[in-house]
Amino acid sequence: MMRPCRSARRSRLAGRFLPRRALLPALFFSVLAVPVQAADLLTIARDALDNNAELASSRAQTGGVEAGRDVERADLLPQLSATGNVAHNRQYESQSVGGAGVTGQGGSQDDDYNSVSLGLEATQALFDARNRREVEQAEREIDQQHYRLAATEQQVLIDVSTAYFEILRAHEILEARLAQERAIGRQLEQAREQFDVGLIAITEVEEAKAAFDQARAERIAAESDLQVRFEALERLTGERYASIDALGDEMPIAPPTPNERDAWVELAIENNPLVLASLAGVEVSRSGVDIARAGQLPTLNAFANYQYADSDSDGLSGHDSNSQVGVRLNVPLYTGGRTSASVRQNTYLLESSQYDFEAQRRDTIQQVRSRYTQVSNDVSTVEARAQAIVSNQSALDATRAGYEVGTRNIVDVLNAEQNLYNAIADHASARYDYVINRLTLRQQAGTLDESALQEVNAWLDGDTVSFTLPEEGGAHDAALEIGEPPTPQ
Numbered sequence: 001m002m003r004p005c006r007s008a009r010r011s012r013l014a015g016r017f018l019p020r021r022a023l024l025p026a027l028f029f030s031v032l033a034v035p036v037q038a039a040d041l042l043t044i045a046r047d048a049l050d051n052n053a054e055l056a057s058s059r060a061q062t063g064g065v066e067a068g069r070d071v072e073r074a075d076l077l078p079q080l081s082a083t084g085n086v087a088h089n090r091q092y093e094s095q096s097v098g099g100a101g102v103t104g105q106g107g108s109q110d111d112d113y114n115s116v117s118l119g120l121e122a123t124q125a126l127f128d129a130r131n132r133r134e135v136e137q138a139e140r141e142i143d144q145q146h147y148r149l150a151a152t153e154q155q156v157l158i159d160v161s162t163a164y165f166e167i168l169r170a171h172e173i174l175e176a177r178l179a180q181e182r183a184i185g186r187q188l189e190q191a192r193e194q195f196d197v198g199l200i201a202i203t204e205v206e207e208a209k210a211a212f213d214q215a216r217a218e219r220i221a222a223e224s225d226l227q228v229r230f231e232a233l234e235r236l237t238g239e240r241y242a243s244i245d246a247l248g249d250e251m252p253i254a255p256p257t258p259n260e261r262d263a264w265v266e267l268a269i270e271n272n273p274l275v276l277a278s279l280a281g282v283e284v285s286r287s288g289v290d291i292a293r294a295g296q297l298p299t300l301n302a303f304a305n306y307q308y309a310d311s312d313s314d315g316l317s318g319h320d321s322n323s324q325v326g327v328r329l330n331v332p333l334y335t336g337g338r339t340s341a342s343v344r345q346n347t348y349l350l351e352s353s354q355y356d357f358e359a360q361r362r363d364t365i366q367q368v369r370s371r372y373t374q375v376s377n378d379v380s381t382v383e384a385r386a387q388a389i390v391s392n393q394s395a396l397d398a399t400r401a402g403y404e405v406g407t408r409n410i411v412d413v414l415n416a417e418q419n420l421y422n423a424i425a426d427h428a429s430a431r432y433d434y435v436i437n438r439l440t441l442r443q444q445a446g447t448l449d450e451s452a453l454q455e456v457n458a459w460l461d462g463d464t465v466s467f468t469l470p471e472e473g474g475a476h477d478a479a480l481e482i483g484e485p486p487t488p489q
Contacts, residue, residue, distance in 0.1 A: 271446030
């Protein structure tokens with residue numbers, strides 16, 4: 001058993017021309033009367049936080065940046081290395097001392113022998129300004145990446161919320177288009193009957209048929225849009241949902257709180273993760289300048305080493321070994337201009353990052369101001385769209401009455417029908433614009449989190465929207481198909 005669609009519950013606005021049981025095709029999607037464990041906004045948002053590919057990539061990048069700090073810190077910790085060498089040696093020697101006739105002092109001597117050598121060295125940096133600056137830069141890169149991760153998380157939340165409410169928007173618009181198609185279809189049938197008894201001309205039947213074909217095309221486009229919207233949600237979460245909770249009719253439509261644009265701007269400058277990431281990027285670039293300048297400073301390392309060597313060369317026995325303990329100072333005197341060029345390069349990068357921060361700050365301010373204005377205007381727009389439904393319903397009633405007494409023609413009636421259902425679709429769209437813009441304002445202010453979604457999630461009611469792919473064969477089209485108008489006699 002099918003349950004009444006959501007547009008039927010708004011029949012107090014649309015009047016009798018919006019049926020109280022505007023049933024959606026069973027092969028496409030349905031609003032079911034039996035209890036369904038539908039997914040709500042908060043559940044789907046949590047699925048996205050767990051499964052979204054872009055967010056998982058950002059988390060992996062954060063882990064890599066954190067590991068980079070340990071890489072840079074390792075240069076300041078003790079270093080221990082060991083070397084070993086085992087070799088077979090062949091020595092060719094041809095020497096003479098005095099005359100060729102001196103026995104034992106001339107001729108050649110060859111020697112084949114094996115040798116072994118071992119080495120062990122430990123070092124500890126005592127003063128290395130460059131490496132310390134690199135560790136500081138790595139710390140600032142971690143801060144920047146954490147802000148980027150927070151920005152990605154908020155982007156996932158707004159993407160999921162937008163996709164969720166776009167499904168509901170497409171659902172309600174489709175309901176309006178279905179109701180419009182049925183209403184104009186009835187008008188077409190009435191025109192046919194009137195033509196059959198000679199009350200109207202064939203031109204009025206043709207007008208009604210043209211309006212019906214237009215309504216049918218709009219309904220097909222709305223069905224396609226709904227299908228696409230469900231696919232977009234699956235891409236974000238990696239999950240396919242059989243049904244989702246619908247937005248209640250009694251949701252509050254109120255201006256944003258605080259109700260001051262400048263307060264939202266200040267909130268964004270303090271909390272927007274993209275602004276904070278850009279500011280952290282300035283600090284990363286400033287560390288790059290410090291690293292370049294540290295290239296002019298000396299380094300001081302403590303070291304200790306031990307060397308061992310042995311061979312079985314003729315005439316030798318025993319082994320050699322030695323050890324050292326000391327400090328090693330390295331003073332860069334001239335590096336071919338590398339250090340000064342590196343300082344200039346990183347100074348330019350610092351300047352660039354400062355401009356990037358300013359650009360991000362200005363963009364955020366503009367976005368917050370725009371979203372605040374949109375949300376404030378949406379409050380009035382929703383109210384105006386609701387009133388437009390009432391006005392168009394009254395206009396349709398008056399037009400129909402005029403048509404019955406002959407002061408209006410069928411084109412006037414069809415236009416009034418279309419205006420009514422366009423007003424219903426526009427009212428639904430305005431409600432979802434309000435919800436999406438409200439959440440986007442929170443995102444731009446840097447305060448979009450699960451608690452913000454919980455507030456909106458409370459606006460959902462017990463109705464559910466279910467979706468199934470249509471079967472081949474056009475069952476829905478066949479159910480609504482109306483034949484060609486009759487040929488005039």
